[in-house]
């Protein structure tokens with residue numbers, strides 16, 4: 001009886017260890033963390049411009065293909081994705097609209113952090129999009145820890161359109177917010 005019990009206990013321990021271990025491995029090599037994440041934006045400027053279109057896994061840059069976002073023309077439009085956990089984010093790949101209006105994205109900021117003050121737009125500035133991307137462009141920076149990734153476009157009468165946003169991290173931090 002004693003032997004059986006300790007065998008079961010040991011088996012349970014091994015199973016627990018494997019579960020934790022493989023769980024950590026998966027978290028560390030997840031690829032695009034934004035894919036199918038919860039996305040929101042400051043406003044909806046057009047029926048086919050839902051915030052979720054920037055995390056649908058489709059880089060199509062033709063707005064008519066219904067895979068890009070679209071805010072109203074407004075002051076300081078923004079878009080945000082929730083990664084669900086805190087990650088050490090090292091780069092963000094953005095696909096700009098290609099059928100027209102590339103210049104609209106010039107000056108947009110990539111902000112990353114754990115706070116939702118000012119809708120997350122006060123989080124750490126990771127990079128600024130100085131020239132409008134022609135197609136898909138990756139922005140690399142010194143890693144920033146955060147759960148929320150914002151694309152913030154400061155200015156008057158701006159429209160924010162994103163066809164895809166992909167987020168890559170070195171690792172998942174073992175804390176939850």
Ligand SMILES: *[C@@H]1O[C@H](CO)[C@@H](O)[C@H](O)[C@H]1NC(C)=O
Nearest residue numbers: 061098102132133134135136
């Ligand atoms: C943008 O990219 C397309 C296709 O990759 C290319 O044909 C075009 O010349 C580029 N335009 C500019 C302004 O770089």
Ligand SMILES: *[C@@H]1O[C@H](CO)[C@@H](O)[C@H](O)[C@H]1NC(C)=O
Nearest residue numbers: 090091138140168169170171
């Ligand atoms: C982006 O970050 C990931 C994870 O750190 C890394 O594997 C990948 O090489 C980076 N890509 C670029 C283009 O810097």
Ligand SMILES: [Ca+2]
Nearest residue numbers: 053058067163
């Ligand atoms: Ca898309």
